[in-house]
Amino acid sequence: MVIDFQLHAEDSTSAARAGVLRLPLKSGVGAEIQTPMFMPVGTVGTVKGLTPGDLRAIGTQILLGNTYHLYLRPGHERVERLGGLGKFMAWEGPILTDSGGFQVFSLSSLNRIEEKGVEFRSHLDGSKHFFSPELSMQIQRSLESDIVMAFDQCPALPSPREAIEKAVRRTQAWAERGLAVPLKPHQARFGIIQGGTDRELRTQSAKGLTALPFDGFAIGGLSVGEPPEVMHEMARFSAPLLPKDRPRYLMGVGRPEDLVEGVRAGIDLFDCVMPTRNARNGQLFTSRGKINIKNQRYQEDQGPVDPECSCETCRTYTRAYLRHLFVAGEYLSIRLNSIHNLAYYLKIMSDMRMAILEHRFDLWTKEFYAKQRGGLETSPD
Amino acid sequence: MVIDFQLHAEDSTSAARAGVLRLPLKSGVGAEIQTPMFMPVGTVGTVKGLTPGDLRAIGTQILLGNTYHLYLRPGHERVERLGGLGKFMAWEGPILTDSGGFQVFSLSSLNRIEEKGVEFRSHLDGSKHFFSPELSMQIQRSLESDIVMAFDQCPALPSPREAIEKAVRRTQAWAERGLAVPLKPHQARFGIIQGGTDRELRTQSAKGLTALPFDGFAIGGLSVGEPPEVMHEMARFSAPLLPKDRPRYLMGVGRPEDLVEGVRAGIDLFDCVMPTRNARNGQLFTSRGKINIKNQRYQEDQGPVDPECSCETCRTYTRAYLRHLFVAGEYLSIRLNSIHNLAYYLKIMSDMRMAILEHRFDLWTKEFYAKQRGGLETSPD
Numbered sequence: 173m174v175i176d177f178q179l180h181a182e183d184s185t186s187a188a189r190a191g192v193l194r195l196p197l198k199s200g201v202g203a204e205i206q207t208p209m210f211m212p213v214g215t216v217g218t219v220k221g222l223t224p225g226d227l228r229a230i231g232t233q234i235l236l237g238n239t240y241h242l243y244l245r246p247g248h249e250r251v252e253r254l255g256g257l258g259k260f261m262a263w264e265g266p267i268l269t270d271s272g273g274f275q276v277f278s279l280s281s282l283n284r285i286e287e288k289g290v291e292f293r294s295h296l297d298g299s300k301h302f303f304s305p306e307l308s309m310q311i312q313r314s315l316e317s318d319i320v321m322a323f324d325q326c327p328a329l330p331s332p333r334e335a336i337e338k339a340v341r342r343t344q345a346w347a348e349r350g351l352a353v354p355l356k357p358h359q360a361r362f363g364i365i366q367g368g369t370d371r372e373l374r375t376q377s378a379k380g381l382t383a384l385p386f387d388g389f390a391i392g393g394l395s396v397g398e399p400p401e402v403m404h405e406m407a408r409f410s411a412p413l414l415p416k417d418r419p420r421y422l423m424g425v426g427r428p429e430d431l432v433e434g435v436r437a438g439i440d441l442f443d444c445v446m447p448t449r450n451a452r453n454g455q456l457f458t459s460r461g462k463i464n465i466k467n468q469r470y471q472e473d474q475g476p477v478d479p480e481c482s483c484e485t486c487r488t489y490t491r492a493y494l495r496h497l498f499v500a501g502e503y504l505s506i507r508l509n510s511i512h513n514l515a516y517y518l519k520i521m522s523d524m525r526m527a528i529l530e531h532r533f534d535l536w537t538k539e540f541y542a543k544q545r546g547g548l549e550t551s552p553d
Numbered sequence: 554m555v556i557d558f559q560l561h562a563e564d565s566t567s568a569a570r571a572g573v574l575r576l577p578l579k580s581g582v583g584a585e586i587q588t589p590m591f592m593p594v595g596t597v598g599t600v601k602g603l604t605p606g607d608l609r610a611i612g613t614q615i616l617l618g619n620t621y622h623l624y625l626r627p628g629h630e631r632v633e634r635l636g637g638l639g640k641f642m643a644w645e646g647p648i649l650t651d652s653g654g655f656q657v658f659s660l661s662s663l664n665r666i667e668e669k670g671v672e673f674r675s676h677l678d679g680s681k682h683f684f685s686p687e688l689s690m691q692i693q694r695s696l697e698s699d700i701v702m703a704f705d706q707c708p709a710l711p712s713p714r715e716a717i718e719k720a721v722r723r724t725q726a727w728a729e730r731g732l733a734v735p736l737k738p739h740q741a742r743f744g745i746i747q748g749g750t751d752r753e754l755r756t757q758s759a760k761g762l763t764a765l766p767f768d769g770f771a772i773g774g775l776s777v778g779e780p781p782e783v784m785h786e787m788a789r790f791s792a793p794l795l796p797k798d799r800p801r802y803l804m805g806v807g808r809p810e811d812l813v814e815g816v817r818a819g820i821d822l823f824d825c826v827m828p829t830r831n832a833r834n835g836q837l838f839t840s841r842g843k844i845n846i847k848n849q850r851y852q853e854d855q856g857p858v859d860p861e862c863s864c865e866t867c868r869t870y871t872r873a874y875l876r877h878l879f880v881a882g883e884y885l886s887i888r889l890n891s892i893h894n895l896a897y898y899l900k901i902m903s904d905m906r907m908a909i910l911e912h913r914f915d916l917w918t919k920e921f922y923a924k925q926r927g928g929l930e931t932s933p934d
């Protein structure tokens with residue numbers, strides 16, 4: 173085992189748990205991740221608009237990098253020659269890389285899936301490429317991430333049962349093939365279970381994957397088209413199928429309430445582009461619900477985005493200024509909005525962790541929803 | 554007089570001078586500007602992509618704000634209700650606002666100039682507006698900038714002598730009308746001389762303007778189409794026409810070598826969008842000349858942009874990473890490139906100031922040009 177994972181508290185009213193995940197890092201210095209934790213997404217070697225300094229300032233403990241994007245540009249071999257992804261982007265903390273599986277299905281055109289792997293065309297220039305479980309491992313080895321994800325097949329929902337079943341079988345075979353590819357000594361491996369919203373297939377996938385020597389396990393194939401309640405239910409069903417003493421990661425999730433439900437289900441790690449993507453669209457998350465900063469009502473509002481937030485954006489700028497930057501199409505808007513949204517996400521994670529450690533998570537959850545319901549404005553997703 | 558301007562050293566081989574310009578600021582705290590100084594341009598309430606913290610970190614002592622842009626969006630009355638431009642954008646240092654004159658001629662369409670003022674259409678939505686010298690003062694009063702520029706008429710070059718002569722007469726009349734509009738107690742006023750490249754008209758304009766009670770004087774109407782050598786020559790000719798004991802400002806200038814020639818001509822203040830605009834296009838200024846960061850030769854270059862620079866960008870990131878960000882179209886590229894280019898501009902200003910104070914400015918100038926000529930690559934402007 174490359175990682176060390178210790179649980180420090182468990183909630184008595186839900187499956188929530190608080191722990192510490194230790195990773196050795198390439199440097200050997202080691203890093204601790206306080207779980208449950210959210211991972212900001214740094215798609216192409218940067219969390220859009222932000223520096224490592226910004227990310228540290230808001231409490232980021234681990235970043236996610238996208239294998240598919242980095243393979244296409246600047247190329248994993250180049251990243252390796254430049255010292256690995258962390259050194260390349262000047263981020264000294266841990267990095268988790270996804271396998272590229274989700275992206276070759278969702279972003280690229282004309283993908284063809286066969287047992288050997290997936291043929292796809294680049295979303296950048298239409299050029300033809302082929303990803304296999306082995307190549308995904310080799311790319312992630314070159315990127316030198318700290319947590320390497322198995323190459324899985326992730327069908328959109330809804331899909332016919334046969335398609336989900338086939339993806340479960342293939343994901344298992346691909347996981348086994350990936351394990352045969354050696355990684356660097358500091359790199360941990362996580363397996364991914366599939367199975368859509370089918371309990372039998374989820375159980376089968378979890379049984380197969382957890383029999384393999386992975387350092388942690390992810391629940392994949394959710395948040396891909398199904399209603400949020402179904403996703404929550406499947407997270408609650410799937411988490412206990414995974415070993416209690418290994419970190420559990422719910423991929424691509426989600427909205428703040430999805431993080432809360434995920435933590436209640438016993439999940440330790442999350443990632444999602446929502447805080448940064450919505451920031452770019454002017455949607456800001458606050459302790460009182462979402463606001464759209466472009467709204468005219470903010471044009472002379474001298475308050476901070478969220479009075480309960482202590483991020484650089486809330487400490488320094490008014491809603492009126494942030495609205496102006498958004499309306500004027502200024503780059504600074506993206507940066508300041510992204511800082512706030514990520515700070516908000518990381519804050520609710522650390523608040524949840526404290527509440528679990530102090531055995532008041534049920535109360536915290538109730539207060540969270542009560543405050544969200546009394547939100548500043550009702551805005552569509 | 555609102556300002557206090559002290560000269561601390563004069564170069565014996567040129568008209569260069571080093572001094573300190575003190576401004577009271579609205580807060581009464583006061584601010585010192587070490588001259589010669591370059592002013593980063595914050596067009597619409599932000600230096601594109603940068604925060605006040607970034608600007609302070611690279612040694613910015615005064616910002617320029619654009620009256621035309623801020624009048625259109627978010628509107629000067631709104632800025633005033635929000636506490637003035639400095640408070641609005643969270644910049645605590647001094648701000649100089651231009652008069653909007655240059656922009657209504659260059660940016661807007663269908664402008665019609667008459668004695669009363671200028672009718673123009675907004676570059677944003679085509680709406681019709683009218684700027685007079687009086688309104689320009691009122692707008693700048695609402696913006697609460699620390700240095701207010703007179704509303705002038707700036708013809709492009711080349712223009713017929715009659716057009717330049719007319720602009721000189723009008724600029725004089727408009728300056729006088731502007732002086733009749735009261736400002737806030739902390740606001741200093743600068744007059745602007747015109748006259749194109751005509752020595753007689755420059756002399757006439759300087760004589761007329763310097764008879765008026767301005768705190769400082771700007772040389773306008775240059776860097777608007779004439780060759781750089783002509784611009785330098787006109788700066789050398791015009792600077793001595795302005796009182797020695799007041800700050801001199803060469804508007805809209807320029808390239809690093811133009812700053813050097815301007816300082817040699819006896820100029821104290823400069824502004825230009827070049828460092829930030831070129832940063833967005835991937836052109837970076839260095840002690841060894843310009844480089845285009847998109848150039849393939851940098852794709853695995855692990856050195857900093859400029860080994861002699863100590864800005865955040867050069868301290869933290871490689872050329873390879875900056876090239877990747879530019880090629881991938883990432884927002885962070887704009888930010889990191891802008892930080893470096895502005896840091897470079899501010900560094901050559903402070904280097905020139907030290908060289909003047911230490912009576913070695915002639916040697917410094919020779920070394921500056923020698924290093925620039927032995928540049929890293931030759932790239933077109």
